[in-house]
Structures are given as C-alpha cells and as structure tokens.
Amino acid sequence: MSKQQTLADILQQQGITRRGFLKFCTAMASLMALPPGMAPAIADALSKAMRPSVIWLSFQECTGCTESLTRSDKPTLESLILGAISLDYHHTLQAASGTAAEAAREQAMEQFFGKYLLIVDGSIPLKNNGAYSTIAGVSNLQMLQDVAKGAAAIVAVGTCAAFGGLPHANPNPTGAVPVTDIIKDKPVINVPGCPPIPVVITGVLAHYLTFGTIPDLDERHRPISFYGDNIHDRCYRRPFYDKGKFAKSFDDEGARKGWCLYELGCKGPTTHNACATVKWNGGVSFPIESGHPCLGCSEPDFWDAGSFYKPLAEPTVDASTIAGAAIAAGAAAGLGYGLYDHHKRKKAQQEHKKVTVEDLGDQT
Numbered sequence: 001m002s003k004q005q006t007l008a009d010i011l012q013q014q015g016i017t018r019r020g021f022l023k024f025c026t027a028m029a030s031l032m033a034l035p036p037g038m039a040p041a042i043a044d045a046l047s048k049a050m051r052p053s054v055i056w057l058s059f060q061e062c063t064g065c066t067e068s069l070t071r072s073d074k075p076t077l078e079s080l081i082l083g084a085i086s087l088d089y090h091h092t093l094q095a096a097s098g099t100a101a102e103a104a105r106e107q108a109m110e111q112f113f114g115k116y117l118l119i120v121d122g123s124i125p126l127k128n129n130g131a132y133s134t135i136a137g138v139s140n141l142q143m144l145q146d147v148a149k150g151a152a153a154i155v156a157v158g159t160c161a162a163f164g165g166l167p168h169a170n171p172n173p174t175g176a177v178p179v180t181d182i183i184k185d186k187p188v189i190n191v192p193g194c195p196p197i198p199v200v201i202t203g204v205l206a207h208y209l210t211f212g213t214i215p216d217l218d219e220r221h222r223p224i225s226f227y228g229d230n231i232h233d234r235c236y237r238r239p240f241y242d243k244g245k246f247a248k249s250f251d252d253e254g255a256r257k258g259w260c261l262y263e264l265g266c267k268g269p270t271t272h273n274a275c276a277t278v279k280w281n282g283g284v285s286f287p288i289e290s291g292h293p294c295l296g297c298s299e300p301d302f303w304d305a306g307s308f309y310k311p312l313a314e315p316t317v318d319a320s321t322i323a324g325a326a327i328a329a330g331a332a333a334g335l336g337y338g339l340y341d342h343h344k345r346k347k348a349q350q351e352h353k354k355v356t357v358e359d360l361g362d363q364t
Contacts, residue, residue: 006048021047028206032215033225045210046084052209053108053116055147056090059140060133060167060176061122065158066092068195069202084209085117091135102136109150117208118151120144120179123160123167127175144182153187153214154179157201159297162190162221169303180221187214190221194297197278200226220300222272231294232268234276237261250291261288265309267296 025046026039034042058066070093087093088108089101096104108116122140125132130139138146148154156179159165167176180188191201204223207215215223232238237260240246246263247254260266268276271294275286288294293309296302 006051028203028210032203032207033228042206042210046206051084051086053112054085054087054119055105055108055116055151056087056093056119056121057140057143057147058091059120059122059124059144059161060174061158061160061165063092064195065121065161065201066090068193069198085205088116098136105147109147113150115152116150117205118147118154119157120154120161121157123164123176123178124182125167125174125176127173132174141182144179148183148186151186153189153208154183155189155191155201155204156180156221157191158196159192159194159302162192163300165194166303169301188221189214189217189223192220192222192227192298193273194295194302196298197226197274197280199278200274218272222298226274226278227272227298229272229274230269231271231273231276231288232266235268235288236276237288255291261291261293263311264293265295265307265311266293267299267302267305267312268294269312271296271299273298 022039022043025043026036029036029038029042089105091101094101094104122133124130124140124144126141130141133140135143156162160167160176161179164172164176164178167174168178178190180190189204191204193200200223203226204215207213207223215225218224218227220227232241235241237258240258241260241262245254245257245259247259247261248263249255250264255261262269266288268288275294276288279286279289295308296305
C-alpha cells in the first residue's frame, strides 16, 4: 500500500462509509476530552492526513502490550487507526525477520527522518553495557538512541517503557530504566498500564494524526484525557465506598453484592487511568467490575508496593469511621493532582475549541 495515501483513501478501500467515519470521529472527540462539535473538524483533518511511518521497538517486555492492541473485535478504533499508519517495523507483527527486518527499520529511519513516530514497549537494561537484551547484536540502549534521533515524537507504551515496570522492580538485576531516563531531547508520551488499554494507545495516535501535535500531558508524561482522573472517582462501586460498605473477602456477602474492594487492596484512589470509563474488551468490563481490586499498574513502581491485597490504610474502627478514613486517604492522594489535571483539561479544551477546520488542514 502506498505511503502517500490519505486516510480517506484507505477508508474508501475498506468500504467504511462517511457516516461510520463520523461516528468514529465523535468517539475520538469524546475520548480526547474534546467538545462533540469537534468531530467534523477531526474528520476533515484525519481524512487529509498522510499515513505516518511508525517504528515499534520491543525491549524488555512480555508482548502483552502488542497483544492488548491487536486482540480486539472488528471493526474497532484500533483497526481503523492501525490502517491509517505505516507500521514499518515491529518484531511481532512484521513478516520479515533477521537481516530483512533490520533493513526495513533502517530504510524507514532514512526515508522519513524527522517525521516518523517511535513507539517503545519494554524497559531498557543499562547494567553491563546493556548485555541483558540485544537485537541483531545491538543493545537496546544503543538502538533506542539511534532510532530516537530521527523521531518526531516517542510513545512509551506500557508500564515497562513508561516507568520500568517488572524488570525495574527490586532488585532490578539488569539495571532496567524507562524511556524518559534516557531520552531527554524529544517529546515522550507515556501510555502506562500492564498492559495499557488499546484505545488509549490508538487515541494518542489519533490525536497526533488530527492535530500534528502530542496531547496535553501530566507531570508523568501521561495524556491527561486518559489519565487525568483516578479510577476510584469513576468507579461504579464508589457509592458503597462512601457508605462504608466493603467486601472483607472475595467470597463473602459484600463481594456477592458488589461492595467496594478497598479493604481487599484496591488501589483505585491512587491510580490514574481510564479503566472505569473506557473499560476492556470493547467496553465489556474492567478488573474491579470482574471482582478483582485494582493493582495500580499504571503508576510507577507498582510491583514494589508490596500491598496488592492490603488496603492503602488499615481500618481499625467501625464502618462509618472506616469510610471517613478511606475517603480522607483517597482525597489526600488525589485532591491536589485532580485540581491540577482539571485546570489543564479545561485549558486544553478551550485551546482546541479555537482550532478551525482550516487550521487542522494546514497542520496535516
């Protein structure tokens, strides 16, 4: 497929109607925290956008991030966006291997220098000169530095790439670090999660295709539109939390009635992600809805917390006081951060409202 095709050309070839495309754009506007009226502008911009070259580097990872992105029902936002990019290098998905695969990466780096997107999943080992993970005889560190030179932006997909993840956990025998510890001169977008939600990955790509810029980020380089709120504040079990009704075990009466999982170790009050709203498997469910507490996988060092099934604060008094203490703990952890994110999100929406269809066309 020609790399000079626009997304409109690709959609026409795939038999996607204009109405279906506008539905997609409306969904994207909602996911990116933009006003519904922005959908036509997004449609105009995306329809004119050229397919950007994408190089995907996999380092110390489990392939879970790729599985998350590809294991979805069709047609989806994921398949639409993946059809709109030119994925020129990906160990798991490309047909080529060995010398041919590395040649494809080098060709894309040369042909689209300064324009391609670099996606990284997995942490980067630094100990013993990076000997713990190499590709074609090249250390992950060296390959990241080489490919990052010509990248327009970098997307660190998954908690391993964003914060170090499991390889970075104590005692960190390989000296694993996240992308941001190495790359300082390029914009880096962190999309954490173990694994991240597929639509969050593609939402970042959609934003870049639409506006030609990266989305507004929090202080951890995460897109505010997806990570601006904690899971707790959007959780359907929140009313039980406020009433002091907590499941004490995974099979007690409270668990069967859908009561709050805070006392079973739920990290929702301190975890920022879109799980409670976007959910998984096409919006079917998410861990808390399936009866399991949030583990906080989109936060730094969640593997080292040592409290997967222990509450953030141990309750020692009656239920009403427990509720007050729990609420106070969650508020203390998220109040300042929430106010900061709310201000940034409002500012971002105001700025996006000023963008006209013509402006978007110029950017793409």
